[in-house]
Amino acid sequence: MTKIVYGVSGEGSGHSSRAAVVAAHLESLGHAVKIVTYDRGLRNLQARFDVIATEGLHITSVDNKVSKRRTLRDNLQRLPEGRRKLTVLKETVFKGFAPDLVFTDFEPMTAYLANHYDLPLVTVDNQHRLRYMHFPCPSELKKDSVLTRNLIRSMIPRPDVSLVTTFYFGEPLNARTFLFPPILRETVTALKPGNQGHILVYLTSGFESFIELLRGFPRERFIIYGQGNDRKERHLWFKKPSRKGFLADLADCKAVMATAGYTLITEALFLRKPYLALPMRGQFEQAINAFFLQRLAFGQALSSPDPSSVAEFLYHLPEFEARLEDYQAEDNATILDMIDRLTADGGALAQDYHRQRVGA
Secondary structure (H helix, E strand, O other): OOOEEEEOOOOOOOOHHHHHHHHHHHHHHOEEEEEEHHHHHHHHHOOOOOEEOOOOOOOEOOOOOHHHHHHHHHHHHHHHHHHHHHHHHHHHHHHOOOEEEEEEEEOHHHEEEEEEEHEEEEEEEEHHHHHHHHOOOOOHHHHHHHHHHHHHHOOOOOOOOEEEEOOOOOOOOOOOOOEEEOOOOHHOOOOOOOOOOOOEEOOOOHHHHHHHOOOOOOOOOOEOOOOOOOOOOOOEEEOOOOOHHHHHHHOOEEEEEEEOOHHHHHHHHHHOOOOEEOOOEEOOHHHHHHHHHHHOEEEOOOHHHHHHHHHHHHHOOHHHHHOOOOOOOOHHHHHHHHHHHHHHHHHHHHHHHHHHHHOO
């Protein structure tokens, strides 16, 4: 048995969805896993796993644009509680539980404590594509690319092994980085895709400008999540949050229009749904996700949507559908096999990578 601390970012649901797959697999092999997370990660994981609550970073947006002022203010307000939670983690988890190694899905407290206690650190996320994978980058995003790479370095210092999930494959930049297809939930891989003719729309709260734009397409039927409770307005059907309902609507849609979050893009690609990506302004990862999606011709990226660009996406749906027939949808077997190797025998292989990195 290997004792593992698993830090999981609570910003959005993608991190916790991925971690749930990995943690359940680790436990099925008899390993002991303590998850450290917050916010949505806490809500999504605490009923099923041994979870310790921490404090974490949050991004605040207004009309699909990152609000730097509100993001800074909200995170500064969390600092005192963050210091208290860090002390608790040291005493109850890293000293009391005494892990053999640390996994992190972009959660910084566990990453820093892994370094502090000289423990192997394994990242399992999509963010490290942007630090440890070579990829084409539009000239207008190069400055943000450098800033994002430095941010990732500051958030997750000195990982020993990086297991990177990605739908766009470049070359790894070191021998300790391994690229894998996206980790998908069983509830997604079990879906049988169909086409009921609707377009699934998922937006962050407050993106009213795009809703107004959709009112100009009365021949289409839009099912919209993220904008309040159930109601119908002609060809717009607003639905309240529902994990089961959302997945059913995803499986049966003819296309997706949504922010450029990694998890939804990868689930849509698995089901071979054309995707209109609306990257949150000021968030580089969403911008590069949208760029990758368009470069692969699986959909279209719109930073400033207008009626003509939405109409163009709808016109080209048959071309996107044809291109998606070649998408290589894979299960989680390859990355779980690597995780098995890293965690076997008390994490012996992860310990080897750690010794190689620190030069011991």
